[in-house]
Amino acid sequence: MTPLTQTVREMLPTARSGGEAAEVTCSFCRGHGTDPFGIMSWLSTCCVCGGSGRVRVSTPYRSCVYCRGTGAVKTFTCTVCRGTGYVPLLPGPLKPCPDCRGSGADAASALACMTCRGRGWVSQEGRQ
Numbered sequence: 001m002t003p004l005t006q007t008v009r010e011m012l013p014t015a016r017s018g019g020e021a022a023e024v025t026c027s028f029c030r031g032h033g034t035d036p037f038g039i040m041s042w043l044s045t046c047c048v049c050g051g052s053g054r055v056r057v058s059t060p061y062r063s064c065v066y067c068r069g070t071g072a073v074k075t076f077t078c079t080v081c082r083g084t085g086y087v088p089l090l091p092g093p094l095k096p097c098p099d100c101r102g103s104g105a106d107a108a109s110a111l112a113c114m115t116c117r118g119r120g121w122v123s124q125e126g127r128q
């Protein structure tokens with residue numbers, strides 16, 4: 001009798017350990033399978049998921065900070081997560097990126113931070 005636990009589990013993306021892949025809802029089109037910005041046509045298929053509304057990401061993964069998990073930066077596909085809204089986690093302990101302070105964005109260039117490649121976090125050992 002734990003209805004609350006059940007609800008939370010359904011809302012969370014499936015997370016498995018061991019470098020597997022999980023299928024998640026495409027963040028760019030929010031699962032609709034169509035171009036969210038209607039650049040070609042409102043009816044054209046989403047370039048991220050190919051129209052399926054679902055994308056596969058390596059596990060474990062984390063929501064992309066650069067696009068805030070939306071898969072889009074302005075009307076472009078996010079270069080950090082390739083539009084999925086999720087980025088695979090690096091193995092080992094992580095810390096917030098010292099250069100962008102975890103935002104994933106380079107304030108000077110308005111592009112993705114070079115140090116963390118837009119992830120917002122880096123390996124604690126200093127390796128990437």
Ligand SMILES: [Zn+2]
Binds near residue numbers: 026048049054
């Ligand atoms: Zn899509």
Ligand SMILES: [Zn+2]
Binds near residue numbers: 079081082085
């Ligand atoms: Zn992103």
Ligand SMILES: [Zn+2]
Binds near residue numbers: 098119120
């Ligand atoms: Zn950074």
